[in-house]
Structure formats: C-alpha cells, structure tokens
Amino acid sequence: MNSILVAAATLAGLGLFFAALLAVAHRFLHVEEDPRLDILEGKLPGSNCGACGSPGCRAFAERLLNGSATPSGCTVSSEDATADIAEFLGVDAGVMEKRVARLQCGGGRAQARQIAEYEGMDTCRGAHVLGGGGKGCSWGCLGLADCEVSCDFGAIHMSSNGLPVVDIDKCTACGDCVEACPRDLFVIQPLSHALLVQCKIPLAGEQARALCSVACDACSRCAQDAAPGLIHMDNNLPVVDYTAGGPARPDATFRCPTGAIRWVPFGQFAEDEPEPVVVRQARGRFYV
Amino acid sequence: MKLLTRTFPHGVHPKEHKDTAPLPIERMPFTDRYVLPLAQHIGAPSKGIVKVGQHVERGEKIAEPGGFVSVALHSPVTGTVRSLDPKRHPNGSLVPAIEIEIDRYAGQETPRGTPADPQAGSIDDFVARIQQMGLVGLGGAAFPAHVKYRIPDGAVVKELLVNGCECEPYLTCDHRVMLENAEDVVRGSVVLRDRIGAHLATIGVERNKLDAVAALQEAAKGDDRVRVVPLEVKYPQGAEKMLVKAVLGVEVPAGKLPLEVGVLVNNVSTVACLADIFDRGTPLVERVVTVAGPAVRRPSNLIVPIGTPVRAVLEYCGGLTGDAREIVMGGPMMGQPLGSIDVPVIKGTSGLLAFTESKLARPAEYHCLKCGRCVEACPVFLNPSRLARLAKVGKYEDMERFQVMDCMECGSCSYACPSNIPIVQLIRVSKSWVRERQRDAKIAQAKEAAEQAAKPAADGPGDASAKDGKETNR
Numbered sequence: 001m002n003s004i005l006v007a008a009a010t011l012a013g014l015g016l017f018f019a020a021l022l023a024v025a026h027r028f029l030h031v032e033e034d035p036r037l038d039i040l041e042g043k044l045p046g047s048n049c050g051a052c053g054s055p056g057c058r059a060f061a062e063r064l065l066n067g068s069a070t071p072s073g074c075t076v077s078s079e080d081a082t083a084d085i086a087e088f089l090g091v092d093a094g095v096m097e098k099r100v101a102r103l104q105c106g107g108g109r110a111q112a113r114q115i116a117e118y119e120g121m122d123t124c125r126g127a128h129v130l131g132g133g134g135k136g137c138s139w140g141c142l143g144l145a146d147c148e149v150s151c152d153f154g155a156i157h158m159s160s161n162g163l164p165v166v167d168i169d170k171c172t173a174c175g176d177c178v179e180a181c182p183r184d185l186f187v188i189q190p191l192s193h194a195l196l197v198q199c200k201i202p203l204a205g206e207q208a209r210a211l212c213s214v215a216c217d218a219c220s221r222c223a224q225d226a227a228p229g230l231i232h233m234d235n236n237l238p239v240v241d242y243t244a245g246g247p248a249r250p251d252a253t254f255r256c257p258t259g260a261i262r263w264v265p266f267g268q269f270a271e272d273e274p275e276p277v278v279v280r281q282a283r284g285r286f287y288v
Numbered sequence: 289m290k291l292l293t294r295t296f297p298h299g300v301h302p303k304e305h306k307d308t309a310p311l312p313i314e315r316m317p318f319t320d321r322y323v324l325p326l327a328q329h330i331g332a333p334s335k336g337i338v339k340v341g342q343h344v345e346r347g348e349k350i351a352e353p354g355g356f357v358s359v360a361l362h363s364p365v366t367g368t369v370r371s372l373d374p375k376r377h378p379n380g381s382l383v384p385a386i387e388i389e390i391d392r393y394a395g396q397e398t399p400r401g402t403p404a405d406p407q408a409g410s411i412d413d414f415v416a417r418i419q420q421m422g423l424v425g426l427g428g429a430a431f432p433a434h435v436k437y438r439i440p441d442g443a444v445v446k447e448l449l450v451n452g453c454e455c456e457p458y459l460t461c462d463h464r465v466m467l468e469n470a471e472d473v474v475r476g477s478v479v480l481r482d483r484i485g486a487h488l489a490t491i492g493v494e495r496n497k498l499d500a501v502a503a504l505q506e507a508a509k510g511d512d513r514v515r516v517v518p519l520e521v522k523y524p525q526g527a528e529k530m531l532v533k534a535v536l537g538v539e540v541p542a543g544k545l546p547l548e549v550g551v552l553v554n555n556v557s558t559v560a561c562l563a564d565i566f567d568r569g570t571p572l573v574e575r576v577v578t579v580a581g582p583a584v585r586r587p588s589n590l591i592v593p594i595g596t597p598v599r600a601v602l603e604y605c606g607g608l609t610g611d612a613r614e615i616v617m618g619g620p621m622m623g624q625p626l627g628s629i630d631v632p633v634i635k636g637t638s639g640l641l642a643f644t645e646s647k648l649a650r651p652a653e654y655h656c657l658k659c660g661r662c663v664e665a666c667p668v669f670l671n672p673s674r675l676a677r678l679a680k681v682g683k684y685e686d687m688e689r690f691q692v693m694d695c696m697e698c699g700s701c702s703y704a705c706p707s708n709i710p711i712v713q714l715i716r717v718s719k720s721w722v723r724e725r726q727r728d729a730k731i732a733q734a735k736e737a738a739e740q741a742a743k744p745a746a747d748g749p750g751d752a753s754a755k756d757g758k759e760t761n762r
Binding site: 116118121125128131134136 | 716
C-alpha cells in the first residue's frame, strides 16, 4: 500500500515539476508571433501547392504580412477570397495575371500516326523509358495521364482523343504537371498569351507531316504574318516571344497549313470537344 | 563437381532456349538500303562527313568520332549516300542517320586495310586506331571499346577478363563466334592482354557451351597466360561486375569500375574484332546477330552488315509467323522491344527475337507476399521488394537512399516474383525520375554558382536574395 502511495506521489511530483518548467519556459522563451498569421493562414486555401513561390501557405502568409507579396499572388484563392484577404490586411489586392498550364502538343489519337501498340506500364514515364509508347512522334504527348494523376486540383482530365485537357478555371499554375510530364510538354504561361504552338517536332516539311496531321512543318508562315519580331523560328519551330514584338493577333494562325499554331484565348482543345468526356479515372491498378 | 564451378551469389536461371546454338553462322545477302544512325553507342554521337549523292566504298569512314567517348562509323556496303534525314532508332526516337543505297554491281568484298602491329607505338596510337575503326562493346551496351583501354594513370590492370557467358536466353551469337572464330578470340585477348600490361587473360564461358570451351582451349594451346574458365549457368553472369565476382571472387565496389580491382572486362565478340582491326585492317562494318524466338520461321545466326533494316533480316529468316506479337532487339531479359521493324541493326544488336502472344501473356499482378525471392535473386544485393513499394508511392528520395541507382535493370527480380509485380519496370521508371532530379539539381547548382560568381561582393542584400531565390525555387 505504502509503495503505491510513494509511486503516485513521485509521479505527481514529477508532473508538477515539469509543468512548472514548462510554465517558466513559456514565459521567458516566448516567441512573439503576429496574431494575424493564423487568421491569414485560415483564409488561404491550405493546399500548400507552391504556385505562389513560397514553400506552403503559412510561408506565403508571412510574406503577405511583411509586405513582400500581394494577396493576388495566391493563384488558388477565388476572387472573393483574395478581396477578403486584401481587406483584412488593408492593402491593395494587386493584379496577378491568370496563368495556366498549356500543352505544347495537339497530336491526339486522331492526329498522330500510331506505329505500334504499347502494352507496358500504364504511365507516361514508363512508356517514355521504354521506347516512347506507340506513337510515331517521339516528342508528342504519350496520353497515359501522368499529368492527370499529378494534378492536385482535378484540373486535368484526359479527353477521348487521348490528350490532357486543362480546365482553366481550376488550374492554379502550380506547375505539378510540368514536372510530371516526361516529355516536358506543359508550360505555365499567362492566359492572355493566346498564340499557342501545339507541337514540339524539330523536323521540317514532309518528315514532320508524316508523323502527325497537326505537326508544325516549319513553313514559317506564322512568323511572316505576325507582328514584326513577335514570332521567330528556332529549331524548326515557331517561338512566340511577347517581349520582342506585338501585338499578338489571330492573323498569324490563318495560313498555318496544319493547324499547329492556334489562337486559344480559352481552354485548349475546346473546339475539338465541346463536352469533355472523362475516359480515364485515377489509376488504382497497383497495390501498395 | 558443381562445387568446383565458379559463379556469383544470387541471380536466376531462366530457361535457356538456345535452340540456335548448333546453327553455323551464315552470311546474310546484301539488301537495298542501309540506315546508319549516328548515335550507335553510348556517349556522343558520331559526326557525319559524307554528302548526299556521294559514292562510298564498303569500309569507308562516313562519320568521325564526336568526342573521346565516341567512335567512327564506316559504310557497311559500297553504294551511294541517299539521305541524311532523321530516321527511327531502335530506341524509338528519330535521330540523324546516314542512308546508303547499295551499288548492285559492286563486289562488296570485306575491306582489307593495312595490318598494324598492335604492340608497336604508344598506347595512344592503339586507342586512336580502335576509335577510328569504330569498335564498341558488342555485348549489347555498345560502350566505345577504346575508352576502356585508356587506363588512367596510376591504375594497374592485373587481369583481362573476356566475357563469353552469354547468359541471356535465346542468344547464341557469342557462342558461335567462340566456336567458329576461336583463333580470333584468343588472338584478340592476347593482343589486349599484352597491350594493357595484364598478366593473364581469362575467358569466362558458361557450362552450357562446353564445345566453345574446348575450341578456345585448343586455340589457346601453347600460351599459358590465356585460360578458359567454365562457369555455372546463371543470369546475369555476363554483367561485368558479376563476371568479376564469378571468376575472381572479388567484388567491385558500388559505383566503381572493375578497374578498381585491377580487372578489365570485354566481350568475346569485341576482342575477336581486335584481331580484325590489327591483323586485317577491317573496321567494324558487320556483326553476328542471333535471330530467334517462337515467331521466327527460320531461326539463324547471321553475319549482318550494320545498318541492315530489321525488316530485311526477318524476311531473310523466312518472315514471322502470323501470331507474332513483339520483337525484341537484344536478349529477352534486358533487350529493347521495338516499336517498328523499320529500324536498323546497330552495333549493339546481339539478337532479334520475335515472340508470340502466348509468350507475352501478362499474368495478373498480386500483392507482394514478402517471400524474399527478389531479394535472393538480386545480383547487386538490393531489396527490390522495398524499392518497388516505394516506387508505387513515388518516394524517389527514399529510393535513392536505398541505392536504387546501383540497379543495373537485369530483371532478375521481376523474373523471380511469384506475384508478377513488374519490379524492374517500376525501378526503371523511378531511376529516370532520380536521374532527372539529379540533373535538375546540378543545373540549379551551376546556376547558383554562376550567380555567386557574377556578384562582385557578397554583401548582405545579395546574400539574402540568393537565399530567397533558393527557397522559392520549387
């Protein structure tokens, strides 16, 4: 009986001692933190996507507080949420151009020539490592949805044509798809940059057309038709450089013989497919 | 007896299927067009030196080495250069290539140049001649041969190991070379052994090729510094490090070359080519290819000029059966499945295997049973089961920590797995991720270093912004 009492008393004593220690530590080692930080973090989407350039939402909140970022720097927040944060901080929301992920390939099942049937691993990277899937083009989209899986916001779905379609309303320009694509087909650019080159084939003429019906065959008509300096040809592909000339107009695309360069002020592949059809759900094939 | 045969620990023993072993090597007749991609080997692609319309002789140099880790390329036939446009490479990509149309009335004799004494001149002359003759490792990886022969200062080669294992199922080209060309194999081994200053040349041959062992022993009679060692039949014994372990019982450290333990390893066909290069002055313009598999009508061992389209080779072998489903270049374990048969035979092509649907049936994948068979099979002592599990959840950093980059993708784990988990496939994909990450990190590091160098004085604000840049760089 006695030993139990001793044990209980010792434990209680220890508890009191450490509690006192913690109380003292709390008093003297206290770090002053802006109380707004927690509130701000609560107002941010909490997806920690990194599209703002900060390693997570809390870090972005810190940057908001010290004034090195504007509320519109968060591309995930809705307009209302951004305005709310701006009001809370009493600052201007700032202007942040809407940026989205764009695919530099337009060669889906219906356009790209198929030379073989690919039966390997069901991922783009697997196909890329193993001789490049079944398409004859070794630069284009593999169509096995690595980007769809990588997108945390559900903004990418594979179309029935085998190409990823980006939902521009949901896309936060976080860049996960850029990293996921083994062929580096995604670029993040402002939505207003509507002149899109949907091809990466560095070949010219017949060789390029033999691979895909929407391949760029390097005829360079777009470069001639665009405002001086806006488009230049590099490695048999047009490069649209918005800093070098302008304004960009749809004219540049009118004489394109294949439709490799397009004027897309909205989501890509919208005209091909008015109603997106989800043909592929997230994969659950592998056991972990 | 079994205890006396040497081998390495772990590994697997797939069914051998070496049905083409008794078939003598025959010369394939010439076809109309030859396509020679400039990237036939590991390292920098060669640089073309011919123009469209130019007449070239068989054995004439058509491309110069593009760097030290690169070799010259020679025309396999007498004919005319027809195009320099990109053509499909066996790996699926479109790469610059030289297309040559044959001259139907030319003799197409095997080119004979001036013989040279391999022991005369400096080692640089020896290395340069081999590079100019276009020799690469003919075992399959096509690593430029001369790079290995340039022994770095301070390193000593005690022993030359000649790799006659041919551990991949189906392939028999090295076997036939050892049988029919034993003199050249021994001659090449002696040349190389003396040139690199090794005491001993050891030819390692698996025990399923005892006739080759006998032929080589016969050819090596009188030279007691050439020995032929029979090895137990096991895959992947033909991998450099496994062969060193099997023959000498020494382990090559991870990430190091066999040179670390004083050994140089070369394939039998490669050393046989050394005899061609020095005694006859013949560059590498053709190689022996095994055409086999259940979907080939007439399996054969063929001498095929480099650049022959796979389609022509298969046609010469009687074509494919109707249920042909997949064609693999190289062995079934590590070979490259072809996306098109309009690709050429390249220097590293050891075999062309055609499989039928039934051979390719992909059995359903089950849960990992933690049975450990893959661990017992892995020749480099990794834990494939754990790596596969990490690969499925995308933990590539952890995989790097578990030495995934030491995996040589031999496929023993996938072969051994009773649950049909595509282990090696998952690892291959992950390795591509890890490589990409390492490359990105290197680029970022170089960029940072350049930025640091560009800044004249590293004062407060400069430092802070550099740090900031690093933090925000995702």
